[in-house]
Amino acid sequence: MKIKPDATAHVQPHLASAEQQAALGFPTELIPNWQEEAVRLLGEKVTESRALKVAMDACMKCGACTDKCHYFLGTQDPYNMPVARQDLMRSVYRRHYTFSGKYLPWLVGAKDLDDAMLDRWYTYFHQCSQCRRCSVYCPVGIDTSEVSMAGRDILASIGMGQKYANQVIGKVHTKGNNLGLPQPALADTLEGLEEDVLEDTGVPVRFPLDEVGADVLLVTPSADFFAEPHVDGLIGYAKVMHQAGISWTLSSHASEAANFGLFVGSAQQTKNVALRIREAALELGVRRLVFGECGHAWRVAQNHLSDLVGLEFLDAAYPRPQHIAEVTHELWQTGVITFDKSANASRVVTFHDSCNVARASKLGNTPGGQFTVPRDLLKASCEHYVEMAKPTTHQSTFCCGGGGGLLTDELMELRIKGASPRMNALTQVIESHQVTHMVAMCAICKSQFSAVFPEYGLEFDSVLSLHQVVGDALLMTPSA
Amino acid sequence: MSTLLAFAISVSIAVLCLGTFYRLWRLTRSPITRHIAITPTPTTRFGIFIALLIETVVFRTLWRASFWTWIFSWLFHLCLLLTILIHARFLSIPAPKISAWLMPYTTFVSWGLVIGLLGLLARRLLVDRVRFVSSPSDFLHLLLILTIAGLGMMLSASHSVNVYEMTLFVQGLFNGAWQPLASNFVLLMHVLGACVLLCLYPFSKLFHGPLMWFNPTRSRPEPPRS
Known part of the structure; x- marks a missing residue:
């Protein structure tokens, strides 16, 4: 080159x-x-x-x-x-x-x-x-x-x-999340989702907000409340929680997993953003913390959260923050939840490892769990799973091109060009294996791909949340 | 000439030792503020030690990253190590076993060293990406070692160094009883070049080996997760 x-x-x-x-x-x-x-x-x-x-x-x-x-x-x-x-x-x-x-x-x-x-x-x-x-x-x-x-x-x-990152950090403090969604809008969205899921599945899956006394506080990127494909991932988490009978809640105070303090390199900003999660957890009296699909949030949660804000309030059985994928994976392994692959029969999926999950954190208790946990879930819930070329996956995965606080419109030229190594690998498996969808478990990756796919001749909705695919295949017990 | 050499060698070995000690001491004082391991990493300190040892011995990461850089740099580092061991012959008579065993291969080792260095130099000159990030000092480091190696090969080929006399000279450095050495310009330049290299080592990018062992991306086990 x-x-x-x-x-x-x-x-x-x-x-x-x-x-x-x-x-x-x-x-x-x-x-x-x-x-x-x-x-x-x-x-x-x-x-x-x-x-x-x-x-x-x-x-x-x-x-x-x-x-x-x-x-x-x-x-x-x-x-x-x-x-x-x-x-x-x-x-x-x-x-x-x-x-x-x-x-x-x-x-x-x-x-x-x-x-x-x-x-x-x-x-x-x-x-x-x-x-x-x-x-x-x-x-x-x-x-x-x-x-x-x-x-x-x-x-x-x-x-x-930088305008974008500073603006986002400002909104986290004033509104509770990066997108600036106020509490009433959030409550409204979640209510709408409950109706949608009931209509689709016939099962009354709840999307609790600010429920004092819940066991689990789910902290997820605010994109999950806002747009596809993110929101389909949120539906997936809710279905899993429902089916496993876990008592959980979202928080309007900490309605954002992302921590742009990391991107701007400021320990103080990182701490300030992370503090909301502690405050919300104490306010709601939860005993477990679970993070939704967000790459750098998981990096911060796993490596820094305890040092930054203290997590002494967590239950002794769950002393560390957990990732929704490892929660789902464990439930699947222990037989609490099961999948029907045929629900995803029309999809040929491949998986994009997100940088902060692949190279800065781990999932589950086995070394390299950050690679096997999402793949296990995809293989259990899909009939057709295809791997992209090796130098572009696992530890060597390519960035989506929009991470690290660059997911802003004025950088679009860079974002499109930066996505090209991933797009080349994806195009290869589309041609060789007729891949229909690429699955990711990071809000930034998903937003970035939705935006740049059309530039490479793909449909914007060819990127899916891991928990959308998982949720679609999840066998739900009809309510009595 | 013997006084100059004795002085230069003593000073440069002192600079090397004190400089290395100082750098390592400063590094241990340098705080690790956050856990930034590049995952997956080993989960135990012993695992980390083994991983870093493998990295140090076979340059595994470089192998994955760039084959040509790996082949030249590994050849260079290996031959440099062998060259140092061969030079241990000047420590005693008879020569230490390891030196005696390696001495017949001296020519091979020297050429390996030079080919490695020329390969790295060629890459620095010919690959525009590497040329873009190269400073004069990056070329001079290579040229300095090449010069020392070239002079050493001249000495070795001409048999102009009296091994017995040289060994007494080296032993004299350690006993404080300096011994005379026959005048030899090539030898003088060879040894002075090596002295400059020893002094540069702790205070330049040549110190990258020890620094790797201190890098928080590599040197820390993943926190336990159960």
Whole structure:
């Protein structure tokens, strides 16, 4: 793959407005001493994070990562090579914090943080979906997402926040979810879903909201309340809960699993967003936490939630947050629920591993459960399951192209190009095995594919929620 | 010349040891703020140790990522290790067993080293993606090691170094009783080059091996899930 310099130099997300910056406690415009402050923050961040320290020091420029990023493969812009993206930060770090960079900058590629570099930081730290595919192929395991997260936090701290992410974090705090759905709208939607499911199945499946005393708090991405294919996944969760006889509820205060604090690289924002979940759980008196289909929410839930907000209130039998897929998987394995594959007879499905589930978390208790749990469920509920090419699945899965806070319209050119490695793999199985649907278990993946499928000649609704497929095949006991 | 060499070797070995110790000490002080393992990772510390050991010995990740980079860099690192072991012959008379056993293959090993380095250099020059991210220092590291290797091969081919005298010289460095050495310009350049390399090691990207062992994406087991 050859490089095309500046191929996507023009693709930038909108800057956050003064209000959006102020809402999160960031400066409302580029501060006068931004250069000095950015360099100071960079030094502080590297001192405070071993991952970042290793990223600044360990890269031997071997080039192993250069053809692994979906954005590079889709755009050929050299700054989308993970090593070059890291170099934007590394060169400034070297200039200010290493002997050779201070006195022999030309020798070691050290550079000043000037206007042009600042522009590159904003552009290319926002052309990284933080999916960490490059880290899988880095001989020393450098994590580019740590670099782009730190870069974004520095940018926001000197007055250059990103509109989409800041807006979303603002809405989470004022409305309880990323989409800004107020409680009455939520209640109305859930009531409508109860009627729809009753009509379709004849079974009175409930969608409880804010029910004090429920056992399980289900925290799910707000897209699940809003649009297809997400909402069909929510129906699937509700059917599983109903059939298993689990007492559960949603919360209007924590009606959002997503945590954009992670994307903007701010530990404080991540914590603030996560706190709502603790508050809702305590308010409703639940003893279990279950997360819906959202990739990075699961990463935060599994790896950070306990440290961030404390989960001492959880039942001793379920001391950690659980993922809806592992709950369903266990119910299926223990025979509590069963599937009728014929319900999905007309579908030939394949599975897209979502980056944050595949590379940052696990499911179930067996190593690699993040790969086997969803596949087991699909194979149990579908007659026709097809795997995409190996270098594009499991740990090596390609990002959907819209993750990490880039799921915004002004980045559409990047999103379409970044989806191309996944689309190539999908097109192959469509041609070879007549695949009709690709299943995903992440709200961002699903939204992104719905948006970019038409660009590749596919129907927007060819992407399905895992729990839609599972729910369709679930055998429901008719109520007495 | 012997004084200069003795001085350079002593200083560079001190820089290497103290520098490495300092870097490792700083790394242990550098906090791991969040769990960021690239999953799936082993679930025990022993499992992590084995995984990192395999990575260190056979460069498994690089094998998966880029075959040509893997073949050249693995060849280079392996031959570098063998070269160091062969140089242990200057520690004692008779030579240590491992050196004595490897000595007949010296020419092969040297060529392996050089071919590995030339391969990496070629990749850096010819693949536009890698050229784009290369700084002068990236080329100079390769050229420095190539120069040292080339001079070493000249010495080895010309038999211009008296092994007995050289061994006494090296032993003298350790006993503090410095021994004289016959003047030899190629030897001087070879050893001074190696001294520069030793000094660079702890303070440059050449330190990537130890850094890998400290990287939180690789060095931490997954938290238990039951």
